[in-house]
Amino acid sequence: MTGVFSGQMVENIVESDAWTMKDPPKSLEELEINLLLQGVYDHCGYDFRNYAPASVRRRLLKCVQEEGAATVTGLLDRALHQPGCLERLIDALTCTVTEMFRDPEVFLFFRTDILPRLPSDSFLNFWCAGCAGGEEVYSLAILLKEEGRLERSRIYATDLNQREILKAREGVFPIGKMKEYSHNYFQAGGTRSLSDYFVAKHDLVLFDRGFTDHLVWAQHNLATDSSFKEFHVIFCRNVMIYFNRTLSNRVHRLLYDSLIQDGHLVLGRREAIHSSPYAAHYDQGHERLKVFRKVR
Ligand SMILES: C[S@@+](CC[C@H](N)C(=O)[O-])C[C@H]1O[C@@H](n2cnc3c(N)ncnc32)[C@H](O)[C@@H]1O
Numbered sequence: 001m002t003g004v005f006s007g008q009m010v011e012n013i014v015e016s017d018a019w020t021m022k023d024p025p026k027s028l029e030e031l032e033i034n035l036l037l038q039g040v041y042d043h044c045g046y047d048f049r050n051y052a053p054a055s056v057r058r059r060l061l062k063c064v065q066e067e068g069a070a071t072v073t074g075l076l077d078r079a080l081h082q083p084g085c086l087e088r089l090i091d092a093l094t095c096t097v098t099e100m101f102r103d104p105e106v107f108l109f110f111r112t113d114i115l116p117r118l119p120s121d122s123f124l125n126f127w128c129a130g131c132a133g134g135e136e137v138y139s140l141a142i143l144l145k146e147e148g149r150l151e152r153s154r155i156y157a158t159d160l161n162q163r164e165i166l167k168a169r170e171g172v173f174p175i176g177k178m179k180e181y182s183h184n185y186f187q188a189g190g191t192r193s194l195s196d197y198f199v200a201k202h203d204l205v206l207f208d209r210g211f212t213d214h215l216v217w218a219q220h221n222l223a224t225d226s227s228f229k230e231f232h233v234i235f236c237r238n239v240m241i242y243f244n245r246t247l248s249n250r251v252h253r254l255l256y257d258s259l260i261q262d263g264h265l266v267l268g269r270r271e272a273i274h275s276s277p278y279a280a281h282y283d284q285g286h287e288r289l290k291v292f293r294k295v296r
Contacts (some may be wrong), residue, residue, distance in 0.1 A: 032072035033060060039076050044086065046160070047095070047223040048093050050247035056093065087163065094161045096244065097130040099180065100173075100194075101139045102237070103269055104187035106289050110140075110233075111189045114146055114291070116263050118232050124153040127231045127258065129222060130239030132159040134168025135181075139188070140235070141211045142197055150214055156229065157245040158220035166274055169217045171207035222251045227258040234259060237270035237290075245275075252276040259294045266291050 026034075033056065037049045048056060060072055067077040067085060101107050118124055126144075128137045137157040144150040159165050182194040188253040198205040220228070224241065234255055242249045255265055256278045265273075265282065267290040273279050285291035 003039075007144060019216070029072065031058075032076075035075040036060065036072050036079075039287045040079065040086075040089070043080060045221075045224065046093075047088055047219075047221070049225065050223065050244045050250075051093070051242050052244055055242055056097075059092050059095075063089055066092075072173065073162060090161060091163065094164075095213050096132040096159075096161060096164050096204065098238075099177070100135040100187040101181065101184035102136065104184045105145060106237075106266060106291070107139060107184075107188035109286055109289050110292060111143055111147060114233060114285070115144075115149060118149075122152075123234075124149060125229060125231045126153065126155045127229070127234045127236075128155060128157045129220070129234060129236040129255070130141075131159050131168060131235075132161075132164050133173075134164075134171065134217075137168065137215060137242050138171065138207050139185075141214060141290075142185070142190070144214075145211075146192070150211075154214055154216060156216045156218070156231070158218050160194070160219065160221045162219045165217050166221055169215075171209070171211070173198075173207070175203050175205050178205060209291070218276075222254060223247055227254055229258065230260045231258055231263060232260060233264045233266065235266045236268075237240070237251070237266060238271070240271050241268055249277055252278045253296060256294065261294060264291060 033053075034049075037056070041049060042045045060075065063077045064070075064072055067075055067088070068079055069078055075085075075089065079089045080086070126140060128140065131137050134157060137155055138140075140155055141150060157165075157168060159168075178194060178198075185194045187218050191296070198207045222236075223243075236251070236255055240251055243251065259265060263287055267273065269290060271290060273282060273290075273292055281294060281296050282292035283295045285293045
């Protein structure tokens with residue numbers, strides 16, 4: 001034996017290289033997308049490398065068009081050198097669609113089944129992870145207020161997208177949305193009028209500033225940041241749907257670590273826990289509504 005560089009070994013390496021060369025090369029587009037994601041990560045720390053490829057591709061190609069670039073590489077060039085382009089690229093890569101009392105049944109279940117089980121003698125901590133423009137956060141705050149639990153509660157509202165956080169903090173929403181949101185509110189068990197919680201001015205509404213004391217807004221990246229507190233309930237809805245398995249697993253670990261024993265995790269309707277390494281640590285709170293209780 002002549003060490004690791006034996007003749008047999010060299011032959012194996014050559015053979016395996018030859019095999020690699022026969023692999024179909026990545027398409028140029030795929031190569032460019034990977035370079036762009038790596039470039040964005042190295043440049044500013046936003047890590048989209050483990051987002052679902054089909055959705056990333058669709059969003060990037062739309063952004064290429066909107067920015068007037070010829071290629072994905074051209075878009076990277078602009079993102080690195082033209083003021084404002086990087087922010088627009090981040091916006092393009094993060095889908096921020098949301099609404100108040102989205103999937104009202106989930107909020108109704110929270111109101112009637114989860115909240116009554118939470119200890120009445122302790123201060124409650126909630127986390128809306130990936131809160132977009134804040135509609136979910138104000139929905140939760142309203143519900144807590146109506147159930148008499150807001151005074152001893154704090155909602156931590158985080159998102160990767162700093163612009164969304166700044167917008168959400170203002171509590172200002174288009175008045176045109178309020179009809180749909182009112183409908184959701186009633187379906188979520190609301191018995192007052194949603195307009196009790198805002199003042200309207202022209203085509204906007206401003207949500208009650210009284211909520212502010214109970215809300216903590218912060219930029220937090222589920223792909224790279226760590227757990228920062230323990231929560232009674234975590235809402236992380238319609239966020240992991242954009243992630244690949246590797247990233248979803250990382251986030252599941254983060255959420256698990258951030259929940260108290262018996263704490264509840266609320267996912268989006270198209271999100272799953274059964275395939276995550278933490279599935280066995282949760283009981284089904286409500287299967288269809290994607291509510292889970294940490295049991296071990
Ligand atoms: C479709 S919105 C969901 C908003 C709300 N949770 C809901 O269900 O209506 C997804 C949000 O996740 C945020 N997001 C995406 N990647 C993230 C990450 N790595 N860390 C934190 N938030 C992220 C996006 O910026 C966006 O605001």
